[in-house]
Amino acid sequence: MSVDATTVRRIAHLARIAVSEEEVAPLQGELNAILAFVEQLGAVDVTGVAPMTSVTPMAMKKRADTVTDGGYASDVVFNAPETEDNYFLVPKVVE
Amino acid sequence: MTSLNELTLAEARDGLKAKDFSAGELARAHLAAMEKARGLNAYILETPERALAMAEVADTKIAAGEARPLEGIPLGIKDLFCTHGVVTTAGSKILEGFQPHYESAVTHNLWRDGAVMLGKLNLDEFAMGSSNETSAYGDVVSPWRRNKSDTKLVPGGSSGGSAAAVAAHLCLGATATDTGGSIRQPAALTGTVGIKPTYGRCSRWGTVAYASSLDQAGPIARTVRDCAILLGSMAGPDARDTTCADLPVPDFEAAVSRGVKGLTIGIPKEYRVDGMSAEIQALWDRGAEMLKDAGATVREISLPHTPYALPAYYIVAPAEASSNLARYDGVRYGLRVPGKDIAGMYENTRAAGFGREVKRRIMIGTYVLSAGYYDAYYVRAQKIRTLIKRDFEEAYASGIDAILTPATPSAAFGLGEKGSGDPVEMYLQDVFTITVNMAGLPGLSVPAGLDAQGLPLGLQLIGRPFDEETLFAAAQVIETAAGRTKLPAAWWA
Numbered sequence: 001m002s003v004d005a006t007t008v009r010r011i012a013h014l015a016r017i018a019v020s021e022e023e024v025a026p027l028q029g030e031l032n033a034i035l036a037f038v039e040q041l042g043a044v045d046v047t048g049v050a051p052m053t054s055v056t057p058m059a060m061k062k063r064a065d066t067v068t069d070g071g072y073a074s075d076v077v078f079n080a081p082e083t084e085d086n087y088f089l090v091p092k093v094v095e
Numbered sequence: 096m097t098s099l100n101e102l103t104l105a106e107a108r109d110g111l112k113a114k115d116f117s118a119g120e121l122a123r124a125h126l127a128a129m130e131k132a133r134g135l136n137a138y139i140l141e142t143p144e145r146a147l148a149m150a151e152v153a154d155t156k157i158a159a160g161e162a163r164p165l166e167g168i169p170l171g172i173k174d175l176f177c178t179h180g181v182v183t184t185a186g187s188k189i190l191e192g193f194q195p196h197y198e199s200a201v202t203h204n205l206w207r208d209g210a211v212m213l214g215k216l217n218l219d220e221f222a223m224g225s226s227n228e229t230s231a232y233g234d235v236v237s238p239w240r241r242n243k244s245d246t247k248l249v250p251g252g253s254s255g256g257s258a259a260a261v262a263a264h265l266c267l268g269a270t271a272t273d274t275g276g277s278i279r280q281p282a283a284l285t286g287t288v289g290i291k292p293t294y295g296r297c298s299r300w301g302t303v304a305y306a307s308s309l310d311q312a313g314p315i316a317r318t319v320r321d322c323a324i325l326l327g328s329m330a331g332p333d334a335r336d337t338t339c340a341d342l343p344v345p346d347f348e349a350a351v352s353r354g355v356k357g358l359t360i361g362i363p364k365e366y367r368v369d370g371m372s373a374e375i376q377a378l379w380d381r382g383a384e385m386l387k388d389a390g391a392t393v394r395e396i397s398l399p400h401t402p403y404a405l406p407a408y409y410i411v412a413p414a415e416a417s418s419n420l421a422r423y424d425g426v427r428y429g430l431r432v433p434g435k436d437i438a439g440m441y442e443n444t445r446a447a448g449f450g451r452e453v454k455r456r457i458m459i460g461t462y463v464l465s466a467g468y469y470d471a472y473y474v475r476a477q478k479i480r481t482l483i484k485r486d487f488e489e490a491y492a493s494g495i496d497a498i499l500t501p502a503t504p505s506a507a508f509g510l511g512e513k514g515s516g517d518p519v520e521m522y523l524q525d526v527f528t529i530t531v532n533m534a535g536l537p538g539l540s541v542p543a544g545l546d547a548q549g550l551p552l553g554l555q556l557i558g559r560p561f562d563e564e565t566l567f568a569a570a571q572v573i574e575t576a577a578g579r580t581k582l583p584a585a586w587w588a
Contacts, residue, residue, distance in 0.1 A: 001471075003462070015417060015461040016424070016438065017454055018446035027458070030518055034459055037519045038406040038472070044479055051477035052484065054338075055294050055308055055535030056560060061337045075196040081431035088426050091437045 001039070002032045099124035104168055104267040104321035111157060111167045118153035118167025118211065122146045125169045125213055129265050131588040135236045137250075137260040139174050140182055141214040149211040156209065165328055166209035171266035173257050174215040175222055176202045176312075177301040181212075185303040186220040186230040186253075189448025190429045199301025200333045201270060201312045208328040213266050217256030220450045221420065222277055222305045225524035226513065227255025229452040234510055237285060238263035238583050242549040248507040251281030251524075257315045258285040262582050268316035268325045272302060274309045275408055276528030279540035282315050283502035283553025286542045286580035288322045288570065289315040291528075293561045294535035295340035296326075298333030306415035307338075309408075309532040318579065319541060319570045323347035326563065342561060350564035351571045356390030358565065361495035365401035366527060368504070374546050375501045382499055382543050382554040385576035386569060396495060398486040403479050404530040409522060410463050410476035411533075416453075417460025423448060455518060484534040487557075497565050500527050502540040502553035527555060537563045541570040542580040551580050 003011070008028045012019040019027065073086040082089040099121050102110065110116055126143050146169060153167035177183045177195035184190045198206070206212070219229040226249035227235040237250040237259055250259040254271035258281035261269050271278040273291035282289030290313045297312040304310060314325035327347045333339045362383060367376070383393045425431035425444035432447045434440040449457070463472035490498065504526055514521030531538035537560070540553040554573060558566045 001468075007462075008458075011458045011462050011465070013442075014465060015454075015457050016421075016441040016445055017449065017457065018434075018439075018442035027455070030455055031459060031462070033517050033519055034409055034455075035462075037522075038409055038476075041403055041406050041410075041475055041479060044400070044403055044475075044482070046475060046478040046482070049478040049481050051474050052480040053477075055480075055484070055533075056338075056340070058295065058338070058340065061334065061341070063334065072196075077427075078196055079193050079428035081425060081429075090426055091434070091440055093437050 002035055003028060100128045100264045102267070103318050104316055104324055105318070107168060107267055112162060114157070118150040118157065119147065121167060122150035122169050122211055125266060129213065131585070132263055132265055134587050135238060135259055135263060136233050137217055137235055137256045137263065137265055138171065138214040139184060139217050139232045139256070142181060142212055145181070146211050146213050153209055153211060163209035165205060167211060168209070168267055169211045169213050170205060171213050171216045171257060171260045171269040172202055173218055173254055173270050173272060175218055175272055175303045176270055177303070178202055178212070178215070181215065183215065183303070184232065186218045186232060187448065187450070187453070188231040188430060189423045189445070193428050197301060200298035200335065201302065201329045204328055204331060210328070216260055216269055219253035219255065220453050221303065221416070222253040222272055222274055223416070223452050223456055224252040225276065225280055225521050227252040228510065229450055231450055235259050236510070237507055238587065239285060239507060239550055240583065240586070247510045249284070249510055251284035251507065253277040254281050254315060258282055258287055258289070261285070261287045261315050261317055263585070263587070264582070268314055268321055270312060270329065271315045272310060272312050273532065274305050274412060275532050276525035278313045278315060279528045279538055279555060280503050280524055282540040284507040284551065286551030286582060287315050287317055288319050288539070288541050289313065290322050290326060290539040290563065290566065291531065291537065292326060292330060292563050293537045295338050296330045296537070296561065296563070298331070298336040298339040300333055300335040304419040306412040307419060308415060309412060319567055319574050320348060320351045323351050323567045340561070345564055347563060347567055350567045353564070353568040354389060355386055355569050355572050358391045358496040358569070359494050360386050360391050360393045360569070361396035361490055361498040362393060363396050363398045363401065363498060363500060365398050366500045368526065372505065375504065375552065378543055378552050378554065379499070379501050382573055385573050386499065388576065389572045394495070396490045396498070398490060398530070400479065400482045400486050401530055404483050404533050405522060405526055407476040407479040407483070408529045408533060409459070410472050411480065413456040413460035414464050414473050415460070417457045417464065420453070420457055452518070480533050483530055487534050487536060491559050496559070497569055498557040500555045500557065502527060502555040506546045506548065506550035506552055531557055536560060537566055539566040539570050541573050543573055543577045
């Protein structure tokens with residue numbers, strides 16, 4: 001499978017990365033090189049094989065459903081580009 | 096007398112204990128060497144004040160007879176580990192100025208044991224690369240050069256800063272991470288020792304994520320013993336990482352001198368890839384001989400799905416990366432570039448903040464996870480991962496204790512030499528290391544000799560899950576037989 005220029009723009013939008021017109025062609029070439037490389041996986045017989053979900057056999061750790069962390073909002077927002085009263089500020093999303 | 100920064104970690108530890116020198120002197124020797132080596136660009140950030148303050152505490156502890164396991168040992172920290180109050184960039188512009196208000200589990204464990212932080216080490220952006228050329232903070236230059244040549248070489252990647260700093264005596268050891276070979280490949284290219292432990296041995300908490308099912312932290316150091324000492328402090332259970340194993344940490348240092356008598360070492364025939372250089376083949380044969388001479392049995396084995404590990408990785412890792420890196424949206428940390436609306440702000444921020452290789456991998460990941468392609472790419476790759484792991488399980492079930500392979504397909508290459516047109520050319524650097532991540536196994540790279548141009552080459556040892564001890568034992572046999580690599584003289588100082 002390979003991607004065309006329209007698909008490159010669509011993927012970029014899905015990935016929320018702005019791509020300029022000049023970047024589309026080189027990206028298309030690079031993505032197609034990778035896709036051509038992974039094409040060989042089609043040759044493997046995977047009938048009856050379960051997809052891997054955990055690389056080491058282990059049961060998911062569980063803990064009591066209690067509050068174990070928190071209470072430091074100013075630390076949480078410390079690195080945010082824009083904040084107000086310990087809230088993250090984003091551009092207006094609802095008119 | 097040897098400069099203090101040229102001691103091994105174990106020698107420095109003994110010297111501090113014997114009060115031959117102080118932790119302050121040891122830290123200052125390293126800070127001076129770092130200052131002279133800025134041309135190598137191994138450190139993104141030097142933290143001399145913190146280093147001296149930590150060394151002072153160490154000297155107090157030593158004087159009081161309360162020395163902890165790594166008391167006063169100066170280390171470099173890959174800039175992928177979050178360090179409280181110290182800028183952590185992951186090699187990316189998108190995290191410029193990011194000051195974590197928490198400490199990664201691995202670095203926390205090192206400071207708990209008395210280690211001293213010298214600074215944050217350069218790396219490929221978000222650990223995506225095999226040459227340290229994708230960092231937003233510039234290329235790292237290897238301390239190694241070819242015989243009679245001053246061509247600048249890469250240190251490997253993604254832990255290129257870690258490997259270069261250890262090889263150039265700019266720290267006694269360094270933390271690193273390995274998703275597809277990022278500890279073992281740079282270690283091999285710089286004549287240092289690196290181990291990627293079993294998935295789950297070290298907590299991933301507080302380490303910037305690339306591909307969560309493959310990422311694992313480990314050390315790079317100048318000797319097998321030094322690596323064992325460091326891993327002993329870095330590893331251990333952590334409730335904050337649900338995939339971190341609840342297993343006690345073995346005495347790795349004790350395993351170093353265990354020997355290989357009675358062990359069976361597998362030589363996988365599928366690693367004899369087309370076009371393998373005669374030098375690499377000869378190195379591999381010599382490594383097998385060294386283990387045999389020390390009492391191991393060497394046997395050929397088959398890991399039939401080996402050729403599919405690299406392509407399957409380039410589906411699984413980008414898929415996980417596209418999800419993990421969704422958090423860099425200009426809202427919670429780092430860079431924000433305005434746009435006409437919130438989606439425009441996301442798109443502009445990510446376009447300006449991420450480098451080319453990172454964008455490429457996020458886009459591949461987005462594509463293989465998108466509607467209509469998920470089963471054909473992602474699910475198939477995860478099935479192939481099951482098969483890769485099964486190959487290893489069958490080998491171990493047949494009585495193999497560890498597996499010996501080359502670490503890399505070649506010695507270090509020049510800056511700008513690979514991957515400019517076709518990204519796959521660079522990806523092939525990890526052809527021998529990537530299977531280990533796909534199967535979650537421990538893998539260690541140990542220097543085994545020099546090529547005709549005078550550059551170091553490494554061998555890889557692959558172990559059973561949670562049996563790093565056998566790798567340390569076997570690697571010590573190779574280190575002893577091959578002789579420790581003589582690191583380059585400081586041409587950069």
